[in-house]
Amino acid sequence: QVQLVESGGGSVQDGESLRLSCAASGYTFPTAGMGWFRQAPGKEREGVACITIKNVTLYTKSVRGRFTISRDNAKKALYLQMNNLKPEDSGMYYCGTAVTGGGCFLMPSNVDYFGQGTQVTVSS
Numbered sequence: 001q002v003q004l005v006e007s008g009g010g011s012v013q014d015g016e017s018l019r020l021s022c023a024a025s026g027y028t029f030p031t032a033g034m035g036w037f038r039q040a041p042g043k044e045r046e047g048v049a050c051i052t053i054k055n056v057t058l059y060t061k062s063v064r065g066r067f068t069i070s071r072d073n074a075k076k077a078l079y080l081q082m083n084n085l086k087p088e089d090s091g092m093y094y095c096g097t098a099v100t101g102g103g104c105f106l107m108p109s110n111v112d113y114f115g116q117g118t119q120v121t122v123s124s
Contacts, residue, residue: 031053
């Protein structure tokens with residue numbers, strides 16, 4: 001079955017960096033679009049960044065220039081490099097996939113599967 005396992009979250013100070021990883025299994029990773037999503041307490045889950053099977057990327061406005069999404073098809077892994085983190089970036093971060101589509105998606109409703117999430121906390 002499809003499995004997505006996130007790692008790399010933690011507690012950091014304002015301006016610091018983190019790198020999230022997502023290990024995928026149970027489907028054909030190279031033919032699936034992938035994305036990172038986050039959810040803060042009391043808020044809806046939102047799309048942060050996505051990447052197509054041709055490595056075209058898209059970012060939500062608040063993280064452009066600070067976050068970089070990438071994928072390694074050989075390792076079946078998805079990454080999110082987060083630089084210059086801000087307190088408003090805090091939340092649970094999830095990777096997601098639409099296993100039947102190779103495009104880019106920032107709407108959680110387009111996701112077929114999510115991982116269990118990894119917590120990111122940024123203190124001022």
